[in-house]
Amino acid sequence: MNSIILRVGTRYLCGLLVLFSLYMLIRGHNEPGGGFIGGLIGSTGFVLFALACGTADARAALKVMPQNIAMAGLGIALLAGIAAAVFGDALFTGQWLFINETPEDKGIPLSTVLVFDIGVYLVVFGSILSIVFAMEEEI
Amino acid sequence: MIDLAAAILVFLGAAMTVAAGVGVIRLPDVFTRMHAATKVGTLGSGLVMAGAALHFAEPGIIVRCVLIVFFLLLTAPIGAHMIGRASLRLGINPWTPRQKQDSKPDS
Amino acid sequence: MDTVLTLGFALVFIGVGLALVRLAIGPTLPDRVVALDQMTVSIVAFCGLAAIRSQDAAFLDVALVLALVGFLATVALARFAERVVIRREAREDEEEQTE
Amino acid sequence: MTWTLATPLVLPFLTAVLAFLARYGAAGRWFSVAGNAVLLGASILLMVRVLDQGVIAAQMGGWSAPFGITLVADYLSAVMVVITAITALAVSVYALTDIDERKEHLGYHALFNILIGGVVGAFLTGDLFNLYVWFEVMLISSFGLLILGGNKDQIDGGIKYVTLNLISTILFLSGIGLLYGMTGTLNMADIARTLDTVENQGLVTVVAMMFMVAFGVKAAVFPLFFWLPAAYHTPAFSVSAVFAGLLTKVGVYALIRMFTLVFDGDIGFTHQILLWVAGLTMVTGVLGAAAQNDIRKILSFHIVSQIGYMIMGLALLTPLAVAGAVFYLVHHIIVKANLFLIAGVAERTAGSTDLNRIGGLYKSAPLLACLFFIPAFSLAGFPPLSGFWAKYVLVAAAIENQGWIIAAVALLVGLLTIFSMTKIWAEAFWKPHPEGVDPTLNQLTPQARRHLLIPIAALAAMTLVIGFSPEPFVTFAKDAAAQLLDPTAYITTVLGGET
């Protein structure tokens, strides 16, 4: 796609979309967002990349095969669920660690739930890209 | 006072949306319709967002509204450019008042 | 404000409805894409109205996402239109025809 | 306790991830074998626990029922998980030779193991929406497995398979929505408890019928089975085997579960319909098989026919009948998967599965003939093989219930089953090969022979074991039926004593 305008726009938008997707991912537990939405937005960034600059460039920018990203995401989500076993809890029981916890404020939360959401993000991201890239390469 | 300003902005924005719609219907060819859709529409949404920003008047929300408008301003012209380019390549010539132009239907 | 909101919703719907009419009647592919694009942008306004009415900024997040990715569909469709031409030039015997 | 239930569900996914990430080496396929071996161990552990304690349940995420998702295993679930693991292990060994590297690189092992994960999930979940999710997991991985290879017939069959199954999926999803709208809950035990209080019981029946149709498509009953004969003969043999053995049975399982636990309020209507469905499924399936001339197509239609038997057990809804359905499920999975695996060896040695183009296997490959004979005649219901007991219990249940017509149909269909099993036997095994070649097993490398024949022999041995010593299996099936027909224990266990 030899549109200069689109290519240049993509250069900014792609990064913006990925950044925005991470933002949606992190805040998802408290505000609209989360792994699905984040992953969908993140993938649109690279979809745009692929539409504007071709899949070869998009794949090169991504470095890892999208299928592997997706499958690794599944693995991460699974591990987040299995992690509960270490604490003697049932599968997918959230494990929380609050950094800087004070009586008024819980501080910065780190949790297997967030890890799970990251896994979801990667799955959605990788899956959509593997479909779109493969499809793109067919035409 | 702020509420009134917000209401006016919102109303104008919504009206712009209708105007864009009317433009898309009434204007004679795809290029002119694009003018209406991309710009009048964007302006409309922008005004609504401005109204919302005024209405909430919280920094977080204002930033969000600004971002929305910014994103719209960033993406809408790119989309319009793509449509326009495609129209030209499809062989659609701009409508001119002098000669009546046949629009080719799509596939 | 409530009156304005009610009116605003009505106006946005009218705008979307008009776009829908253009989308239905075409006649060219880019016409329909323009209509869809106009709808997308209208929904951003719609989200703003919803946010004001519900006093909840959560709907602005919808608008935010839409503002950022909505044009992707337009780009894809426009590119489709363009490619149809390129492919037609490349292969005259291909059955791709504009109707 | 919670991990006894969760482990069989988690393992296939772990296996899938590892096998996928290692798909470019030999490790991938061995991950699959090892993972399924461990799965078998875990499922046996689960079975032991269930035999010990009756119904067991675990609340995922630590959220008590009905708020979180509950995993629950009664006898039926446990045995289905064990059989799933057995089939999975057998097929993963068989796949060592059957699946080429190209398919492995495209993720065969991941697709396969996630399919197994979906199947296990469907058997273990006590939550209706979660059941939907596992159905989707199975469905979409089966799509992938079905078309892996991309031959024309795969694509064509795939379209029919995909379209019809999607319709069923949507129907299932809508049904869940409606059921939620009536009961406000998704936990199956909770739904069962709440549904009795719904005022509009006619509406409950309507929704029950929606589920019947949705699961009916999955289970491939009349008149919803079209996708099965259209597609099951097209993929790789490993895939056919696991489809034939497991997939439709998940539909049957879901029907049994829903129509014993949840939809037991209008038996006179729903189960009468099921009985009609059962009879018509048996007959149309077996006649379809009689019209075919390809081993896999014959076997595919027979799946349909035999689903009818299982539905018949559910429809009659007596302890003996439901026990028959459970027994039939177990027997059928082992036998049917094995027959498809054997068809694969037949194709490798004799060159085709088209009966007009092969032959001579009895003479040149007596071992294969013997291994075919056992499941084939078991399927045809000859004693003392497993299929006889399955059919016996069902027919006995029908007769006990004075269901003369359905008993007669079941017996007659048994006869026609003999007809098509012997057709395969006569054409592929007895008849000389039309091209005069001797299709021996020696054409395969020793390694291939090991990979292909060990699972077949193991499954055949199981058929024999069930056949010769059916008592523990029948007792088990009866106990399972008792649990199904009186779900009190199920409901109290799931809801943690709160009723």
Added chain:
Amino acid sequence: MNDDTATATNPTGNGLVGLIPVGIALLLFGWFLSLAPAIAEGQSLRLVWDWVPSLNISLSFLVDGLSLTFALLISGIGALVLLYSNTYLAGHPQFTRFALFLTSFMLAMLGLVLADNLIGLFVFWELTTITSYLLIGFGHDTTKGRRSALQALFVTGAGALALLAGFILLGFSMGSFELSVILAQADTLKAHEMYLPILILILAGTFTKSAQFPFHFWLPNAMAAPTPVSAFLHSATMVKAGVYLMARLHPGMSGTDVWFWTLTIAGAFTAVFASILALRQTDLKQALAYTTLMALGTLTLFLGQTSGYAMTAFATFLVVHSLYKASLFLVVGCIDHATGTREADVLGGLGRVMPVTAFAAGLAALSMAGFPPFLGFIGKELKYAGILAIGSEPFIFAAALLTANALMFAVAGIVALRPFWQRTGIALPRKPHEAPWPMLAGPVILAVLGALFGVYPDLLQTSLVDPTVKSLLGSMEDAKELQLWAGVNMPLILSIATVALGAALYLGHKRLRPALGRLVDASPQFDNGWDTFLAGLKGFAAWQTRIIQPGILRRYIFATFATVLVAIGGTMIARQAMPALPDLSDVTFQNVALVVLISAGALLTAITSSRIAAMAALGVVGIGVAMIFIVFSAPDVAITQLLVETLVVVLVAVALLRLPVLDQNGRDRRPVDAILAGAIGLSVTLVLLAVLETPLDLRLTEYFEVTSWPEAFGRNIVNVILVDFRALDTFGEVAVVVIAALSAYALLRTTHPRKDP
């Protein structure tokens, strides 16, 4: 034409593989023999092994007179036949299988006759069916061999299924599957409302197995099996399984009108019919096969009765027939083996070359023809005595029996005399030679036994006949004495008439054949009927499959949706689940606008012939649905919906580049589809309206609202549900997404696309 030609004449046969089965058979025979004295004294032996107690199925075995008689015949003849086949099939590449099948068959047959549990008996019954299928199909290289095997399996298999139903019904009706328990309550059984169905079902099984008219046609075809198999299965043992079962059930079920008439008529008709057909045959084996049918008919005929004469006749003829018929089959095998043919018109003058064979044949044939002092004579006398004891119309049945016996006399001559004495002058395919001793042992021993028992009938009477009659009638007193000379009585006169008629038939059989042929051709052709049946079955199956499974996706989808409609709409009407008229008072302009937008988009998608319009209209629906999510407070869902909608459009836009326009042939209007679609839509609306009438219990949601922040540390309840409360769902869902991607990727990468034009 025989398909089982021996490939070698090495008398040592196949070594150990061939001899072990003989040893097994002999051991069993010896054991049964050792039981005989005790049984003869009226004892019985019962062994029980609980097999499937939860289904009341045991492997219980009962050795009484009846079963012991059969067991001795089976194991004794079995030993001889196994010895015989070891030579007959010496060096055959599939001999091991053959020996295995034959031994298995023998064991199954023993199990059948000894079983005291209905289901146990059935298991062995079916085992004989399978093994006989494999044995008949020994000549599997030919279409005929395969056809015969299937025919036998199918006919007996069909009967077996009826039998199974009968057994189950019997077991449930009597409260036990143990035969001894059931038969002890004969009066209850006969008075039971299920007596008739039970009887019909069981007789269906026995008649097919024992090849009674009209199920007889499979037996002559089963002669495709190697001759020892025919000798063993199709004359001495398996075909008698049906007879055995009728005998076994005789104490419990006989004595009713149905029993009497059914068995008597079927038996008599089969006997006459079969013997006429037998005379017509030129293939020795075929001729014997039809005489076997005649014997089975006769045995059935007797079992219809309840008199002591009839029972004695049954027991005696059972043994007689087994001895001479097995012997004769083996003789035919020897002839075949030696000359390469079994054609009666070709064979002749073999007596000098094959003296021992001729000797055995002669003895057996004389017994078969019913000459004194052979056992056959006694058997025949008893038969006439038995028939005359029939309660009604004895003379009709006596006449039938006379005809059958006379024909049998003639056939005995044709089979056993002519090949040895009368030369035909036609060259034989092979230079004949005497058979080796292992092949002669069987026919000679069996034939000699026939003579021996004739001379010493007491031996048979005390050891087998009396105990058998006791099993049938409950006491030995009713048994009639076996004697060569009972004075001049009606049976003797009938015997003389038999010989005279038989001799006449023998002398005139060549002239009779064409007439018989015409007669037979004019009667229904059951063997052709089989072909017609099979073709009909296949045709019907193909027809129904074409209708149900036409391979056209649209019909499948239509049928599926039609089922959906019937299931939803039909049930709504049948179960009166209709909703009340909905309350639309709270509807606002905004709501209506949304609904109109979505509906318009949907309709546009459905009717447009422009794929781009369709795609854009889909986008409209997606946007409209997203607006619903916005209006009704679901921002997460709305965002997801919009994102997915965008990706849908992107994917379709990519895919469409390679796809053709929607309708090359203009729009297709489909009113029927539209009606179906509309009806389904209406049903869904109605169901949904009805559901919305029921109050919604919100306790799950309330729990989530209360715990979301305090326990799950999240303020977006939807997200907390997704990643915590119902994380397992989400996990499954992401697995779906991964797999969808892998599948789509695989689909795009494995296939070899159509070459560009």
Added chain:
Amino acid sequence: MNTLVANIFFAVAWMILFNTFTWLSVLSGLAVGYFVLMLIQPLAGVKSTYFKRVWYWIKLLVLFNYELIVSSIEVLWDIFTPTHRSNPAIVNMPLDVKTDAGILLVTNLISLTPGTLSIDVSADRKTLKLHVMFADDPEAVCRSLKEGMERWVIDAVEDRE
């Protein structure tokens, strides 16, 4: 770019000093940082364009919004009046702007200004194809765009002294 980073750094420092993290503190921090940087400009050797460019950006935004609103009315007029007053044409405009960001900015801004729409940039980046709604005098339109929008963009984003 370094100056921008420095400015942000000052803003953050400002906020840490006040230990407040409101939007007001961000804005004030940025403003204070800007002035501080401008004051210490000779010391740090900061390029002077940064300070100018901030003003160009502000000018760009203001002028653009003015253009947007004013010419919107023109289009709206055409939409709602029964006859189409417009005289559209495709116009080729030579491009002076060089950088990617500049091209994007110019084309986007031109597009957002009602009455003109960027259709395409030629492969050599020298020509911009425009659709102009009121193209009674294409030359005049080009000229006004070049002197207006393009000039402002060049000033704002490109280092050209």
Added chain:
Amino acid sequence: MEALLAITIGVLVATSVYLMLARNVLRFIFGLVLISNAANLIIFVSGRLTSGAPPLIAEGAEGPVGDVANALPQALVLTAIVIGFGLFAFALVLMFRAYSTLGTLYSDDMRIAEPRTEDTK
């Protein structure tokens, strides 16, 4: 409003069934998208509708204030949308591949897996 939406869902179902019954499998795909929307709406409506109150807990609060929308159906619909997208993507790729492999989008002409009976005879 629930009732009105029920009618809309009926329209969606009807149009999608009509589309799915078409000869061209591409229409099936369109129908699939529509009917997925319908199913999602069924779940959504079954959880009843609440306007203008998303299920979010304000900062500082322990739970949502006032009546907020039913969160559970939203989570289910979100799940269903993503699953639906996966299914749609696969189905689309399948039809795409079908055209390049079988050379047609007309299901009546797709007779490879189940050839006409006269072809097999």
